[in-house]
Amino acid sequence: MCTSFVYQTKGEDLFLSRTMDFGFTLDAKPVALPRGYTFESDVDGERYSGKYALIGAGRNLGKYILADGVNEHGLACASLYLPSEAVYSKNAEAGKTNLAPHEFLLWALSFCKDVSELREVLQTIHLVDQKVDLLGITTPLHWIFYDKSGNVAVIEPTDPSFQLTLKENPVGVMTNTPSLEWHFKNLINYIDITPEQKTSAKFGKFEAHPFSQGGGTLGLPGGYTPPERFVRAAYLKEHIQEANNEQEGITNVWYVLKSVTIPKGAVIKSDGTPDLTQYTSSMCVSSLTYYFTPYGNQRITGCKLDDDFINHSQTPYEWDVLQTEDILYKER
Template sequence: MCTSLTYQTTTGDQFLARTMDFGFELGGRPVAVPRKHHFTSVVDAQGFDAPYSFVGTGRNLNGYVFVDGVNEHGVSAAALYFAGQAAYATQAESGKVNLAPHEVVMWILGNVKTVQELGERLNDLNITEAAAPLLNIVVPLHWIVSDQSGATYVLEREADGMHFIENPVGVMTNTPDFNWHLKNLNNYMQLQPTPHPARQYGDLTVNAFGPGSGALGMPGDYTSVSRFVRTAFIREHTDAVDTDAEAVNTLSHMLNSVEIPKGVKIKADGAADYTQYRAYMSMHEPAFYMQPYGDQTITRVALTNDLMTADQPTEFALSAKQQFQEAARV
């Protein structure tokens, strides 16, 4: 279960941020993939190529798997859980790019320059039921994708086919489907950052106890429905800032409202979902920032020419001891 949102600075620079909320330890770290990297696939023995370089959260499981990242053209993407509604093709299809759900982020980041291009190429894709390594299940996912223009879409594959939906609020969480979340915002029209005015009940004038009354009724639990509403409200009213460092700091504060500490969200099987990390993707640099649960240090990896032209992917250790610093290669 995760939360994602987009953000724009006063200078027009675009960011995509996300929490990674999961019970199983995923063990990802910042990894930069060079141009023309070849990915293996559990669906297609031929695998697929990635002409473009990108950096994101990856792990080498006899081949790299990524769940988020940003590419050299400023396209960013993140995969989020979509349990109960995700539905995929049951077999590979000749003449198409056949991908397992956990391979979609790598293909997008490695193959498209804009969100518009992704929309134009969706007919070429066949997302197929195939288990992910490590988890050994078909991971139910949907995806948020954004680019430097600010264009943001949600990609969902359900029983009735593929849906590529413009995202007007710049927020995505988990099940239900994205269009349901948009309709649900109609239930929260009363939310506002300013106090509600005094109310009259007969001869009694009732005043708010203090600032913040405008947000009375905003849901505070950890369900995907509540996290969507809360994040949409906070994103809409948080002040814009000027610089990249300020943007990452602001996004960190915004995601504080949906971060899940260990122990407060227990699943039916006894496992505890918690926010394993937060990621911030700067589309204009491009650069990837990662903030793990156990250490609030933010690690930054900029997609340099050396990384884009390397022979192999480059892994980076998560920084420590400072609040914000560049990553060191492993």
């Protein structure tokens, strides 16, 4: 599952946002990694020492596994599931950077400043079918990238030759299977959806009037399948009233995220366990602020990748986030 989208305010604050929908408890929390953070590939044991500091959400499993993040140059990325379509090589390839799919986001944010630089080095990357030990599976992923210049690109590893390419994403939304091009075509089914109220219509001598407001949105899908979430996010990000600054932008982002957030129990997997939104997050690529909300607490926590950490820190830093509801009770 998962939904992601990009958003820009009038003041040109840029955000890449996402829901993290998953059935297995991930225990992810906001974490900042310093320049020089070193990790070892699960594929061939090669060690990589990152050039850039970054902030995102993840978990330390011997090394940090991140599901999303933004680095010191404002390159942001979110990884989402692409089941049934993602394909990976069975073997490492000499002369290439051999990575497991769950390592690719960390590598990209550690070594690339922007989408253009990512495009230049992408042919050196070889993704290998390598399991995440915690999950016992190889994660079928695709990735959405956003940078300070407003470039949006998607990588979907569907080529049988295992070559990776960047796809342009003019809609600025990504969910899950089917592939991105299918979702673009599916939007044609919803071009009549509008924020404006529908007018009355005559049926013989009877004139039908709208029940109330919102008639223009009749037909907007409300389920949790990837196509429905894609359409809903695309519609809302397009029509939500424009924000003036970063703070208003985060308010808008969270309203869009709420529309695709999955409460526990609304979606049950074939094994009987719930698939739910474990957290929502947004990365402001302009201010390098990471915004995070866990399932059990609706407060937005903001964590900043500041200059002091970028220039001086040598160790990772994790933020503790309250996991239970934080309610402000008011006395009379």
